[in-house]
Amino acid sequence: MLDPVLLIALPLLTAFLVPLVRRAWRPLGEALPLLTLLFDLALAISYVPRALEKPIVVIIAGWRPPLGINLTIGPLGIFMAVMILFVAVLVAIYSIWYIRVEPKERYCMLCLMLVTGSLGMVLTGDIFNLFVFMEITSISAYALTAFIRDRDGSEAAFKYLIIGSLASNFFLLGVVLIYSSTGTLNMADLAAKMPSVDPRIAVPAVILMVVGLGVESEMFPLNGWAPDAYSMAPTPIGAVFGAIVVKGAVYALARMLYTIFNFQGVIHFLVIMGIVTLLMGEMAALRQRQIKRMLAFSSIGQMGLILVALGLGTAGGLVAALFHMLNHALLKALLFLTAGYLVYHSGSKEIADMDGMGRRVPLLAVAFSIGAFGIMGLPPLNGFWSKFLVISETVKAHYVAIAALALVGSVIEAVYYLRVVGRLFFKPADERVRAARLPVSAFVSLGLLVVAVVVIGLYPGWVMHVLQPAAHELLDKSFYIHSVLGP
């Protein structure tokens, strides 16, 4: 039985080993990040049965909670960790061939740091620790945005950095306010003490925290960084943003709102913000002419749908939200990774230049179409189930108008995705684009993603088995408190 701390410590260690090992023996240096992430994924999967049974509480340095920092690996945390690591492994496989720009070890380092940070965010049981891991995640994300040393990359990174660090300042301010009135930083202890806190302090604290996390989770007025960062970063990083960074922030948001504060008003506020985010994202995506910007706006739209489901405050709504998070992570990773090679082969970021790619690189176009159909919610694929669940739960919670607006958003989404798919297959190809074969690394990672998308679509019950305890963990505050602090 290995120590669960390794889940976080191992990528952190490897991040700093990579440059050294690369200097000593290059092939090992190339393979090291992938090997570490694979091992981490296996480790995370091995904890799933135990975490489902009873949350694993890891005590660090012998200080029992609420005094020391602890990790709380419950059903929700382990679900998020497996999702993050699965996408990270696929991106690592994909990057072996895709990232040719030197210095590659910096890219590997930053990616591993980002994975470390987001794993820490989803596994930690301490609110200040959450802040630290959030900063590790976002600082590596800023640096990755500027990884290609061109003009627009630095501009996007600067924008992201300013918005992101101002937001994390607000989050820290929220932490300070809570600490001043409860004298504790442990999440379970906070959850237990929260009902007795003066609302004049608790309400500003929750607002500051929602603003702080809203930036990273692409909530509506705070998501100006997203399209630039997604489209200017190297393409696999777009997949990482959509599947890892944003999902970690949404997890933190759900943890704050459900476990710690549990203010009904603020939770329902998410429904409104979610639907506005959804419509703004989808409408902006419709206008885009560059494929990566379109995917970025589509990602904002999907985050809106997840926020709507999170804000319902029912068990069904939470299951739907978590399920859609998983599906969106897989589908957006698939779309971004295929878009990377579509851009590479057509030599342009414009959608208009992708005409006829379906004849030149058929596998790529098929993979893109599967991703597009999945995110639109066509039945045999995974996106159908989660979208269906979100909308039916919204209706069940008596938000019929919101459900109708979400359907409108889905229609807009179908329009712009079908436009791209139509161009890929039914337009004559440009003479300059030659038929090409995919490198093995891209083939493996895209193949695994397509398999995951189809299998979850055919057997959604397997995932539900994990999601229900995870949603229960969020809804049942006292269960979380007792499993950390003891009865």
Added chain:
Amino acid sequence: MVYYVAALSLILIGTYAVLTKKNIVKIVLGLSIAETGVNLLLITIGYVKGRTAPIFSDPSFRPEKMVDPVPQALVLTAIVIGLAVTALALAIVIRLYDHHKTLNIEKIRQLKW
């Protein structure tokens, strides 16, 4: 009390600078000032009048005579994070200046919705 006022005004001054200044170096400065404000607030919350630093340098020091050590540990971490953010921001500023030959944020607008 005076520390609370100082901390809050630092946060507000920093945020104001980030939101209104046109020079990107001044924006980074504003970010730093806001961070300092949060750190000062954190220290102030843990401070109890007339007590000493929580270091057992002399056996006669008792825990009752010391201030809350947790905020000080938090502030150390927050300072390090702030340093990393500022360093990265300045590195990006240098690169932006190399590409655009200006520090005026209004002239750096290649990316729009």
